[in-house]
Amino acid sequence: LNVNGNEKDPFHSTMVDFVNLQKQIDQLSAFSDSPAPSVTRILYSHNDVAARRFIKDLMGRAGLSVREDAVGNIFGRWEGSEPDAPAVATGSHIDAIPYSGKYDGVVGVLGAIEAINLLRRSGFRPKRSLEVIMFTSEEPTRYGISCLGSRLLAGSVSLAKALTQTVDNDNISFLDAAKSAGYAKNEDFSNVFLDEKTYSAFVELHIEQGPILENEGVSIGIVTAIAAPASIKVDFGGNGGHAGAVLMPQRNDAGLAAAELALAVEKHVLESGSIDTVGTVGIMEVHPGAINSIPSKSHIEIDTRDIDEKRRNTVIEKIQESAVSISKRRGVELLEFKIVNQDPPALSDESVVKAMESATQVLGLSHKKMISRAYHDSLFMARKAPMGMIFIPCYKGYSHKPEEYASPEDIANGVKVLALTLTNLSLN
Amino acid sequence: LNVNGNEKDPFHSTMVDFVNLQKQIDQLSAFSDSPAPSVTRILYSHNDVAARRFIKDLMGRAGLSVREDAVGNIFGRWEGSEPDAPAVATGSHIDAIPYSGKYDGVVGVLGAIEAINLLRRSGFRPKRSLEVIMFTSEEPTRYGISCLGSRLLAGSVSLAKALTQTVDNDNISFLDAAKSAGYAKNEDFSNVFLDEKTYSAFVELHIEQGPILENEGVSIGIVTAIAAPASIKVDFGGNGGHAGAVLMPQRNDAGLAAAELALAVEKHVLESGSIDTVGTVGIMEVHPGAINSIPSKSHIEIDTRDIDEKRRNTVIEKIQESAVSISKRRGVELLEFKIVNQDPPALSDESVVKAMESATQVLGLSHKKMISRAYHDSLFMARKAPMGMIFIPCYKGYSHKPEEYASPEDIANGVKVLALTLTNLSLN
Numbered sequence: 001l002n003v004n005g006n007e008k009d010p011f012h013s014t015m016v017d018f019v020n021l022q023k024q025i026d027q028l029s030a031f032s033d034s035p036a037p038s039v040t041r042i043l044y045s046h047n048d049v050a051a052r053r054f055i056k057d058l059m060g061r062a063g064l065s066v067r068e069d070a071v072g073n074i075f076g077r078w079e080g081s082e083p084d085a086p087a088v089a090t091g092s093h094i095d096a097i098p099y100s101g102k103y104d105g106v107v108g109v110l111g112a113i114e115a116i117n118l119l120r121r122s123g124f125r126p127k128r129s130l131e132v133i134m135f136t137s138e139e140p141t142r143y144g145i146s147c148l149g150s151r152l153l154a155g156s157v158s159l160a161k162a163l164t165q166t167v168d169n170d171n172i173s174f175l176d177a178a179k180s181a182g183y184a185k186n187e188d189f190s191n192v193f194l195d196e197k198t199y200s201a202f203v204e205l206h207i208e209q210g211p212i213l214e215n216e217g218v219s220i221g222i223v224t225a226i227a228a229p230a231s232i233k234v235d236f237g238g239n240g241g242h243a244g245a246v247l248m249p250q251r252n253d254a255g256l257a258a259a260e261l262a263l264a265v266e267k268h269v270l271e272s273g274s275i276d277t278v279g280t281v282g283i284m285e286v287h288p289g290a291i292n293s294i295p296s297k298s299h300i301e302i303d304t305r306d307i308d309e310k311r312r313n314t315v316i317e318k319i320q321e322s323a324v325s326i327s328k329r330r331g332v333e334l335l336e337f338k339i340v341n342q343d344p345p346a347l348s349d350e351s352v353v354k355a356m357e358s359a360t361q362v363l364g365l366s367h368k369k370m371i372s373r374a375y376h377d378s379l380f381m382a383r384k385a386p387m388g389m390i391f392i393p394c395y396k397g398y399s400h401k402p403e404e405y406a407s408p409e410d411i412a413n414g415v416k417v418l419a420l421t422l423t424n425l426s427l428n
Numbered sequence: 429l430n431v432n433g434n435e436k437d438p439f440h441s442t443m444v445d446f447v448n449l450q451k452q453i454d455q456l457s458a459f460s461d462s463p464a465p466s467v468t469r470i471l472y473s474h475n476d477v478a479a480r481r482f483i484k485d486l487m488g489r490a491g492l493s494v495r496e497d498a499v500g501n502i503f504g505r506w507e508g509s510e511p512d513a514p515a516v517a518t519g520s521h522i523d524a525i526p527y528s529g530k531y532d533g534v535v536g537v538l539g540a541i542e543a544i545n546l547l548r549r550s551g552f553r554p555k556r557s558l559e560v561i562m563f564t565s566e567e568p569t570r571y572g573i574s575c576l577g578s579r580l581l582a583g584s585v586s587l588a589k590a591l592t593q594t595v596d597n598d599n600i601s602f603l604d605a606a607k608s609a610g611y612a613k614n615e616d617f618s619n620v621f622l623d624e625k626t627y628s629a630f631v632e633l634h635i636e637q638g639p640i641l642e643n644e645g646v647s648i649g650i651v652t653a654i655a656a657p658a659s660i661k662v663d664f665g666g667n668g669g670h671a672g673a674v675l676m677p678q679r680n681d682a683g684l685a686a687a688e689l690a691l692a693v694e695k696h697v698l699e700s701g702s703i704d705t706v707g708t709v710g711i712m713e714v715h716p717g718a719i720n721s722i723p724s725k726s727h728i729e730i731d732t733r734d735i736d737e738k739r740r741n742t743v744i745e746k747i748q749e750s751a752v753s754i755s756k757r758r759g760v761e762l763l764e765f766k767i768v769n770q771d772p773p774a775l776s777d778e779s780v781v782k783a784m785e786s787a788t789q790v791l792g793l794s795h796k797k798m799i800s801r802a803y804h805d806s807l808f809m810a811r812k813a814p815m816g817m818i819f820i821p822c823y824k825g826y827s828h829k830p831e832e833y834a835s836p837e838d839i840a841n842g843v844k845v846l847a848l849t850l851t852n853l854s855l856n
């Protein structure tokens with residue numbers, strides 16, 4: 001079966017084994033802390049460790065030599081004929097936020113291994129070495145740090161330091177958790193940093209996580225920029241008290257302060273006037289959490305992004321002003337307003353964009369240049385190598401939920417574009 | 429030591445043993461699922477079962493004959509010289525919501541046992557029998573049902589039915605939990621219902637849970653009415669999705685719908701124009717609860733009360749209208765709007781009020797007639813017997829939090845008023 005049927009397709013006799021690839025996607029989805037069809041795979045959990053074993057096994061079968069670093073980024077290398085030249089890398093993540101789906105990240109890891117298999121079957125010999133990377137904890141679920149593995153690879157000194165002291169919500173330290181998964185034998189995480197000339201290019205294959213490609217019937221998205229994400233944690237504190245006995249004028253309700261700030265986030269985002277500005281309150285908790293108790297503490301976490309860094313920073317400033325004014329007006333204490341990260345946007349490199357575009361043309365696949373509104377490990381890899389991203393359509397643009405879906409045909413198209421892009425970058 | 433020093437005090441030579449009573453309060457507070465000074469004691473938990481053993485032991489030492497019913501209401505009886513006449517009962521609860529204090533309810537159980545001890549030491553002989561009751565699950569924490577034990581004693585057929593099918597948030601059935609604590613041997617809970625002529629009167633001693641007595645320097649509050657409580661559960665559902673990829677116009681954020689409704693509750697309560705109307709959102713949860721995921725589900729629980737039932741019901745209607753209009757405007761589904769209970773207020777009985785008032789006068793204690801804004805097991809016992817409540821001051825009106833406090837002197841005054849009221853009711 002030739003997925004595409006185009007005569008120019010250099011892989012026509014060595015097509016993507018998409019039946020097997022789909023089987024692997026399904027197998028991987030079973031390593032989950034929540035029941036199917038949802039997937040929950042949290043950093044260093046039993047299921048995460050089992051899933052890592054699954055990935056390393058597949059890398060080994062693909063003839064890649066496997067190594068892992070101190071936080072569990074996994075590298076599978078196919079040595080090229082010029083082993084000392086900077087290599088070409090591709091990869092993504094396999095961790096999954098609670099109750100999400102089985103394609104986010106996974107397509108870019110299993111798809112990359114299948115691209116390697118495809119290239120081997122086609123008789124390709126790399127010049128620059130090729131590497132498949134599975135990044136640790138792209139999702140911020142456990143330690144509140146997004147793109148933990150790639151951020152560290154990109155040389156974040158502050159993160160390397162923070163990791164020695166970070167704890168999760170159950171007070172389990174990052175160090176203990178990493179050790180329990182077989183990592184962090186040496187506690188100096190600066191040895192994870194990449195040398196400047198490690199990679200000559202980095203490409204990531206990923207589902208779009210938006211509806212554009214599907215709506216427009218386009219096979220491949222070529223990402224030119226990744227939006228600038230920021231995340232904020234806010235805590236309010238009040239006197240709490242009995243829901244019957246404390247009269248309304250005496251109250252300083254921390255839960256209502258949080259509710260008001262959540263609505264202010266939406267308001268400030270809409271005030272930007274740009275469709276590209278988004279803001280979300282994905283976490284909202286009140287303490288003690290009893291129906292007959294006025295909340296004495298509240299905690300919310302805010303995610304805001306834009307392709308325009310300045311515009312996004314204006315939203316953050318307005319959110320902070322609202323947090324202060326809400327706390328004053330309600331007599332509630334603003335215990336914390338912490339900007340956890342405030343990353344700049346990243347641009348794809350022209351050379352990588354050209355290689356991806358030419359691959360789609362050779363394969364006869366329609367493509368569209370677009371912006372990534374979700375962040376990815378590519379945001380950080382762009383700091384260490386020319387970067388590019390390949391998007392494939394996904395059902396209704398759904399992501400981060402069990403209904404997330406990409407068709408085997410679309411995944412196979414993505415794998416072929418990735419494989420051809422890798423050959424191009426490896427030989428040049 | 430005579431706490432009061434008043435010559436007319438009939439207990440002057442047999443004072444309240446408030447050192448021992450305080451010791452018992454402290455001992456009981458150690459049966460907690462959260463660290464001191466907070467108390468968390470959830471129905472049928474290990475700590476609840478241990479605390480029940482502690483109470484039964486104290487009842488036994490006070491010479492009371494102890495029995496328990498199918499849901500674990502505990503009765504300690506001192507047989508009077510007219511054992512067939514309806515008895516006089518007193519009591520309260522010892523369960524504690526998460527992270528609350530050690531006086532709510534407890535004062536009315538340990539204080540009642542001490543009142544019995546005091547009466548014995550003073551040589552009193554009851555005519556009508558006296559009973560001390562520890563009610564099961566006054567707090568709605570585990571099964572969402574407030575005053576579970578007293579509601580059932582009052583003959584709630586719907587509750588007796590519901591209990592055979594109710595489950596908690598961990599999907600543990602009421603039946604299994606009750607059995608694990610040694611109750612519900614027979615699954616027909618209608619055998620808990622009280623016969624009409626069981627009690628001739630019911631009196632409950634309790635901390636005020638409001639600041640009035642402390643502010644005005646009054647020793648004893650005599651409750652004339654208990655405010656009408658209602659509780660509501662609301663669930664919203666939306667499409668959720670990725671916090672970066674789904675643009676603002678495409679969203680139907682279940683979390684923001686919940687935030688808006690929480691603020692609407694406050695608004696509608698304030699619109700009533702009466703200081704006696706209160707409303708609280710003590711529980712607010714979003715799913716899946718990840719910073720980069722738009723909430724696809726939200727759950728809030730609302731408590732609203734008033735001394736005027738009609739005015740409170742108007743607030744409930746407005747909240748329901750807001751829930752509907754918010755869901756329409758945001759394109760969010762209103763999955764559930766459930767009025768869990770909507771109880772009428774209760775009035776104290778004139779005969780019991782007179783007995784309490786006369787007790788304060790004999791003891792030379794200042795008193796004030798007042799309304800209870802918190803509900804109590806008395807709300808339901810009023811359906812089966814003439815009811816009255818004795819309030820004592822508590823620090824700053826604090827309740828449902830670790831800072832809750834009542835002084836040993838104030839507790840001792842409450843015990844004496846209770847004891848004298850019981851003698852009066854027992855002999856008439």
Ligand SMILES: [Mn+2]
Nearest residue numbers: 104105139400
């Ligand atoms: Mn993701």
Ligand SMILES: [Mn+2]
Nearest residue numbers: 104105138376
């Ligand atoms: Mn991803």
Ligand SMILES: [Mn+2]
Nearest residue numbers: 525532567828
């Ligand atoms: Mn209470």
Ligand SMILES: [Mn+2]
Nearest residue numbers: 532533566804
């Ligand atoms: Mn109480």
